[in-house]
Amino acid sequence: MPPVQFATPSAATPELPRQLGLVDSLSIVVGVVIGGGIFLVPNLVARELKSTEAILAVWAFAGLISFFGALACAELGTAFPATGGQYVFLRESYGPLVGFLCGWSMFVVARTAQVAWLAVTLALYASYLVPLSPLASKVLGLAAIAVFTAINYRGATAGAAIQKLFTFAKVAGLLLIISSAFLWSGKATPVFQHASSEFTLGGFGVALIACVLACDGWVQLSFVAGEIRNPQRNVLVALALGSAICTAIYLLANLAFLRVLSIPEIAASNHVGADVAARILGSAGGALVSVIILISIIGTLNGCFLTSPRVYFAQAQDGLFFRKFASVHPRYQTPGFAIAAQGLWAAVLLLTGSYESLLDYAMFVLWLSYGAMVAGVILLRVRRPELPRPYRMWGYPVTAILFLAITGWFLGNMIVTRPVPSLAGLALTATGIPVYFLWARKRTAVEERAVA
Numbered sequence: 001m002p003p004v005q006f007a008t009p010s011a012a013t014p015e016l017p018r019q020l021g022l023v024d025s026l027s028i029v030v031g032v033v034i035g036g037g038i039f040l041v042p043n044l045v046a047r048e049l050k051s052t053e054a055i056l057a058v059w060a061f062a063g064l065i066s067f068f069g070a071l072a073c074a075e076l077g078t079a080f081p082a083t084g085g086q087y088v089f090l091r092e093s094y095g096p097l098v099g100f101l102c103g104w105s106m107f108v109v110a111r112t113a114q115v116a117w118l119a120v121t122l123a124l125y126a127s128y129l130v131p132l133s134p135l136a137s138k139v140l141g142l143a144a145i146a147v148f149t150a151i152n153y154r155g156a157t158a159g160a161a162i163q164k165l166f167t168f169a170k171v172a173g174l175l176l177i178i179s180s181a182f183l184w185s186g187k188a189t190p191v192f193q194h195a196s197s198e199f200t201l202g203g204f205g206v207a208l209i210a211c212v213l214a215c216d217g218w219v220q221l222s223f224v225a226g227e228i229r230n231p232q233r234n235v236l237v238a239l240a241l242g243s244a245i246c247t248a249i250y251l252l253a254n255l256a257f258l259r260v261l262s263i264p265e266i267a268a269s270n271h272v273g274a275d276v277a278a279r280i281l282g283s284a285g286g287a288l289v290s291v292i293i294l295i296s297i298i299g300t301l302n303g304c305f306l307t308s309p310r311v312y313f314a315q316a317q318d319g320l321f322f323r324k325f326a327s328v329h330p331r332y333q334t335p336g337f338a339i340a341a342q343g344l345w346a347a348v349l350l351l352t353g354s355y356e357s358l359l360d361y362a363m364f365v366l367w368l369s370y371g372a373m374v375a376g377v378i379l380l381r382v383r384r385p386e387l388p389r390p391y392r393m394w395g396y397p398v399t400a401i402l403f404l405a406i407t408g409w410f411l412g413n414m415i416v417t418r419p420v421p422s423l424a425g426l427a428l429t430a431t432g433i434p435v436y437f438l439w440a441r442k443r444t445a446v447e448e449r450a451v452a
Helices: 022-033 037-048 052-079 086-094 096-129 134-153 156-183 201-214 218-227 231-260 263-268 272-281 283-307 309-317 336-352 355-383 398-417 419-430 432-451
Strands: none
Touching: 022 156, 022 218, 022 231, 022 283, 037 052, 037 201, 037 231, 037 263, 037 272, 052 086, 052 201, 052 218, 052 231, 052 355, 052 398, 086 096, 086 218, 086 309, 086 355, 096 134, 096 283, 096 309, 096 336, 096 355, 096 419, 096 432, 134 156, 134 283, 134 336, 156 231, 156 272, 156 283, 201 398, 218 231, 218 283, 218 309, 231 263, 231 272, 272 283, 283 309, 283 336, 309 336, 336 355, 355 398, 355 419, 398 419, 419 432
């Protein structure tokens, strides 16, 4: 079968208008990356690392690795400022099959399962404020999916407005807790603490995995690159500045936690943020943290609807997904069907409970795609040196190689420690191979009829 060719958009190909500015782009990066991880991961890190220096070092290193990945994404995003982002990057680097499998795994496994999990988690934290029955929690989760589907269906600017509002609210809430901890007049623990147990690379590695996962989400800005104004500038600035802001907030939050709680107390707490806030602000502190986590989840959930459906839209435009996914709403100028389909599939996963397993399976595949994307920077530098690159990855090739080394170690560790979900994720992704050839054959047949 001849290879699938991809034409540049023409008048016959519906496009999404460029309506998103720099602040919108920045709010996507910060709003998607900062979720509930900063309240949960410090506990896991403190179990492995027993000194302040090691704890701060692992967070800084995770932020640096994510920053390098964001810089690679910026080079590709400014070279290919098209809707679909990572799907487009992999398609251009390795061909349509690899790009298709990335998008296929996002819809079937990764991003829709992420939406379902966020909706369930939102209902869980809402129940801390208002007691909810299991049925009411499920209804609330479904309602959240429906609301954010509707908001983003009606316009990218509406989704971006919600994203900016909740990103500002979550950052303000975190800064409130951080500043309260530093201004707290109670009996504080020494910020720089040490324990008798020795530092181990194994412990640092386990902590690094948790921190890197807490820094995840920057790649989703690339999904809406085709709707960002002046993408050659704004994609780079939003990815670089957004990653730096998230890392700075994470480091400040850890310093704040360490000022109020000792490392053994953090290691023993399953709700570090709530315990810190309760000690500083009293009984209202725990409720405040629950509200901030709710706001964080809402920002991330909205970001998923604002970004991920653009991948399925781009695939469908290439003739490699259901044709309806490529449609642009005539009034709202959004990939309305793709947004609605993601909401519907996420609701099914929530009702069946299968999102938990799928999200577990997706982690290996997601990081495999990140590694392939950064390797694509190197590949395209060799194969297509003439390609216009408004931005070139800083520190190349060292930064790209370091990201790939960490990613390779991360994936190898997952294969060893969690072989079943890792291999299951690969198997689910591989189900897209026969589907790809069916769609490719159909596209070829359509093109041949058009020529005839």
